[in-house]
Amino acid sequence: xxxxxxxxxxxxxxxxHGEKICRRISEHLGLPVKxxxxxxxxxxxGDLTFQEAQEAARLLFTDxxxxxxxxxxxLADGFDWLLEVxxxxxxxxxxxxxxxxxxxxxxxxxxxxxxxVYTSKQYLIWGDLLREDVERIAKDLLANTLIQRFEIRSRxxxxxxxxxxxxxxxxxxxxxxxxxxxxxxxxxxxLMALSQKRVLVLDLEEMKAIQNYLRDPDVLQRRxxxxxxxxxxxxxxxxxxxxxxxxxxxxxxxxxxxxTDENGNRETIRGLFDTFVKATTREVRKRLGERDxxxxxxxxxxxxxxxxxHWSLVFKVETHNTPSALEPYGGALTGIVxxxxxxFGTGKGAKLIFNxxxxxxxxxxxxxxxxxxxxxxxxxxxxxxxxVEHGGNKSGIPTVNGxxxxxxxxxxxxxxxxxxxxxxxxxxxxxxxxxxxxxxxxLIVMTGGRIGKDGIHGATFSSExxxxxxxxxxxxxxxxxxxxxxxxxxxxxxxxGLYNAITDNGAGGLSSSVGDGQGQWGxxxxxxxxxxxxxxxxxLGDTPLRGTGANDPGxxxxxxxxxxxxxxxxxxxxxxxx
Numbered sequence: 297x298x299x300x301x302x303x304x305x306x307x308x309x310x311x312x313h314g315e316k317i318c319r320r321i322s323e324h325l326g327l328p329v330k331x332x333x334x335x336x337x338x339x340x341x342g343d344l345t346f347q348e349a350q351e352a353a354r355l356l357f358t359d360x361x362x363x364x365x366x367x368x369x370x371l372a373d374g375f376d377w378l379l380e381v382x383x384x385x386x387x388x389x390x391x392x393x394x395x396x397x398x399x400x401x402x403x404x405x406x407x408x409x410x411x412x413v414y415t416s417k418q419y420l421i422w423g424d425l426l427r428e429d430v431e432r433i434a435k436d437l438l439a440n441t442l443i444q445r446f447e448i449r450s451r452x453x454x455x456x457x458x459x460x461x462x463x464x465x466x467x468x469x470x471x472x473x474x475x476x477x478x479x480x481x482x483x484x485x486x487l488m489a490l491s492q493k494r495v496l497v498l499d500l501e502e503m504k505a506i507q508n509y510l511r512d513p514d515v516l517q518r519r520x521x522x523x524x525x526x527x528x529x530x531x532x533x534x535x536x537x538x539x540x541x542x543x544x545x546x547x548x549x550x551x552x553x554x555x556t557d558e559n560g561n562r563e564t565i566r567g568l569f570d571t572f573v574k575a576t577t578r579e580v581r582k583r584l585g586e587r588d589x590x591x592x593x594x595x596x597x598x599x600x601x602x603x604x605x606h607w608s609l610v611f612k613v614e615t616h617n618t619p620s621a622l623e624p625y626g627g628a629l630t631g632i633v634x635x636x637x638x639x640f641g642t643g644k645g646a647k648l649i650f651n652x653x654x655x656x657x658x659x660x661x662x663x664x665x666x667x668x669x670x671x672x673x674x675x676x677x678x679x680x681x682x683x684v685e686h687g688g689n690k691s692g693i694p695t696v697n698g699x700x701x702x703x704x705x706x707x708x709x710x711x712x713x714x715x716x717x718x719x720x721x722x723x724x725x726x727x728x729x730x731x732x733x734x735x736x737x738x739l740i741v742m743t744g745g746r747i748g749k750d751g752i753h754g755a756t757f758s759s760e761x762x763x764x765x766x767x768x769x770x771x772x773x774x775x776x777x778x779x780x781x782x783x784x785x786x787x788x789x790x791x792x793g794l795y796n797a798i799t800d801n802g803a804g805g806l807s808s809s810v811g812d813g814q815g816q817w818g819x820x821x822x823x824x825x826x827x828x829x830x831x832x833x834x835x836l837g838d839t840p841l842r843g844t845g846a847n848d849p850g851x852x853x854x855x856x857x858x859x860x861x862x863x864x865x866x867x868x869x870x871x872x873x874x
Contacts, residue, residue, distance in 0.1 A: 385466055506536060650696045
């Protein structure tokens with residue numbers, strides 16, 4: 297059963313969001329719009345009667361003082377144009393997910409297998425517009441076609457009965473579980489075509505390095521010993537690609553640079569990171585000597601310094617540039633909740649206390665023609681700001697400072713720096729708080745929310761130049777509410793000693809976190825049957841804790857049952873494997 301719940305403002309109540317959209321249409325697009333009103337839409341699929349839908353709409357989704365609702369009947373009337381915007385199938389819908397949890401809690405039972413709540417928003421527009429004007433409003437302002445769909449109805453269509461029908465944006469196609477073997481004994485041009493098709497973003501030298509590796513007789517023998525053939529598997533080549541990506545390897549930051557200054561003096565810089573960042577840090581620590589307050593640098597997800605005798609400060613800043621260029625709100629939201637997980641995944645886990653940011657955009661009044669698929673700088677500015685605001689506020693982490701730079705050279709790609717600081721007890725259960733170590737027999741548990749198709753190839757996509765075919769799935773949509781529940785639960789688990797080590801899943805999903813762990817500790821991992829977070833490409837996708845997404849942290853709890861109990865009570869979700 298599918299029910300469509302619509303929630304709008306009472307007559308005479310100010311619609312501030314509609315007013316803001318009206319101003320943006322007029323000022324930014326130059327279109328003659330008189331008024332805009334908004335309606336929130338919840339499409340509920342599941343075991344729910346009409347009476348239950350009515351009751352839920354009245355008690356859960358509507359503020360009776362300012363709002364009105366309808367079930368399976370439209371609220372909209374009197375407009376010139378109606379525009380409805382919703383998510384494409386498989387894209388993470390945070391509000392819908394929360395609405396489903398709230399509805400099931402209220403009913404005291406699940407909505408049934410495959411049930412869901414899917415959100416969309418209607419914009420009722422008054423103005424002397426053509427259909428192409430409304431399409432422009434949708435594409436240039438209100439919808440991002442990488443992750444969203446939209447429908448338009450004119451007043452005449454509406455009067456003639458052409459209403460918006462309930463749509464369930466669910467992925468219904470099920471791919472068979474299989475391991476694909478890929479033959480790399482192909483010409484150079486075919487290697488590059490393979491890299492492009494699979495969004496590996498590996499150059500010819502890197503593709504040939506993998507090809508030559510699989511020609512080594514010793515390698516082939518070791519593969520045969522564990523049941524692998526001469527051809528590389530899809531999981532293997534994806535894992536290699538993300539490990540070698542700009543996001544993970546920082547190839548540009550570590551590249552050898554031949555620099556010539558304005559006076560013609562030449563200098564070879566063997567890696568910006570090693571030469572300026574690491575070398576400077578080493579010099580400072582050497583100078584401090586016994587007064588060195590650095591506890592952990594360049595070895596964990598974030599840096600740790602001594603704050604006082606009882607607490608350490610954990611801090612990390614990173615960029616989320618490419619995703620923010622394609623989907624500003626989702627890219628920046630994932631950027632801030634993603635960097636939140638770095639201090640939390642450091643040591644035994646820090647309590648997050650503040651965010652900071654630096655944004656670099658092209659001027660918001662930029663008036664020259666834009667290359668294909670590039671969003672206007674003003675739209676990027678507004679989306680990024682809102683994404684970082686929502687990510688921080690919904691996680692309960694205040695943004696304490698920031699800055700903005702405008703320059704036309706940021707037109708092709710903005711710079712979106714997000715940072716998070718946290719505090720970590722100097723000692724936890726008799727060990728330094730910044731110390732972690734998995735032990736023999738520990739379980740590997742992934743906790744957090746589920747992922748949609750968004751975020752797949754998030755790591756390798758960072759190495760790619762933006763173009764008209766840039767993949768929609770690379771932009772991950774973060775879930776700060778789920779992440780907040782997860783971090784609250786894990787802090788309790790930390791203080792009870794329920795895990796020995798924790799890390800962030802990163803842009804590569806499980807292959808990132810487990811790969812990091814095995815480099816330090818050595819481990820074997822396989823997903824439990826029926827674990828939706830681990831199956832398929834999510835083992836390789838950007839799983840920022842939103843659910844996964846973000847990056848769900850991989851933990852090594854000593855006792856599986858004691859760990860999963862509070863996790864399920866908190867609603868954080870969890871899947872484990874030994």
